Amino acid sequence: MNLLRAWTTLTWLTFRRLLWSSNTAMVLLPLAGCTLFVLRRHYNRPYASPREFKDFSEFIILVFASFVVPICALAYGTASVGGDREDRTLVFLLVRPIPRALILLAKFTATLPLVLGLVVGSYWLDCRLAGEVGQVAFELYLPALVYMTLAYVSLFHLFAVAFRHSTIIALIYALFMELLLGNMPGIAKRVAVNYYGRSLMYAAGAKEGLPAPDPQWFESLPVETATWALAGIAVGGLLLAAIVFSRREYRDLT
Numbered sequence: 001m002n003l004l005r006a007w008t009t010l011t012w013l014t015f016r017r018l019l020w021s022s023n024t025a026m027v028l029l030p031l032a033g034c035t036l037f038v039l040r041r042h043y044n045r046p047y048a049s050p051r052e053f054k055d056f057s058e059f060i061i062l063v064f065a066s067f068v069v070p071i072c073a074l075a076y077g078t079a080s081v082g083g084d085r086e087d088r089t090l091v092f093l094l095v096r097p098i099p100r101a102l103i104l105l106a107k108f109t110a111t112l113p114l115v116l117g118l119v120v121g122s123y124w125l126d127c128r129l130a131g132e133v134g135q136v137a138f139e140l141y142l143p144a145l146v147y148m149t150l151a152y153v154s155l156f157h158l159f160a161v162a163f164r165h166s167t168i169i170a171l172i173y174a175l176f177m178e179l180l181l182g183n184m185p186g187i188a189k190r191v192a193v194n195y196y197g198r199s200l201m202y203a204a205g206a207k208e209g210l211p212a213p214d215p216q217w218f219e220s221l222p223v224e225t226a227t228w229a230l231a232g233i234a235v236g237g238l239l240l241a242a243i244v245f246s247r248r249e250y251r252d253l254t
Helices: 002-019 022-041 050-086 090-094 100-129 132-162 166-178 187-191 193-208 223-247
Strands: none
Touching: 002 022, 002 050, 002 100, 022 050, 022 100, 050 090, 050 100, 050 132, 050 166, 050 193, 090 100, 100 132, 100 223, 132 166, 132 193, 132 223, 193 223
């Protein structure tokens, strides 16, 4: 019972601290930019043409899923543990009679609904403003966005417990590994989470006539393979983060 109370208290404190942090303002800027883009495109007409569906789908896949989603996960995923580490308040948690794995689980539990709420809420609003074409796209691409968010949050928690300056490392990963290597030909793109997410989204959009990308630059994985890959990153990243967090000595806190 004491451990449960400790977990719920730490989850609530972390959620509140992240929600009212400067990271929220940083995340709202790209989310607002996506909304303004949808409004300017005037998608909200009663008839959705195949061309409009293609344009809106490419915006969701190449901009929202490939850039906005990792930025949202990065802003909170690294700050949940990294913020305490930077402020040197993590030492007060580590000296408590609470298992480190439970501390990490509380941090993850506080971060995930916040990131999912922003991603799914913003996506719903953009699809709503896009009219008929957005209503079609919402159901098609929502599962892939949820899977990607889970994978990113787990991965960035791993960065937070493994690296001293985790936010910088996560930025390098999000801007270099995801955007650059994720669009390169060959197997190099398989280090990027968005590669598996885009594979799911292109497969879902194909049902509504979304053309497949040029296989010379992007060869989609089967749906089952991409789904298991994202699930493996989410579960494996969180387990590995728990192992690292439980065994590592944070000498920089003293």
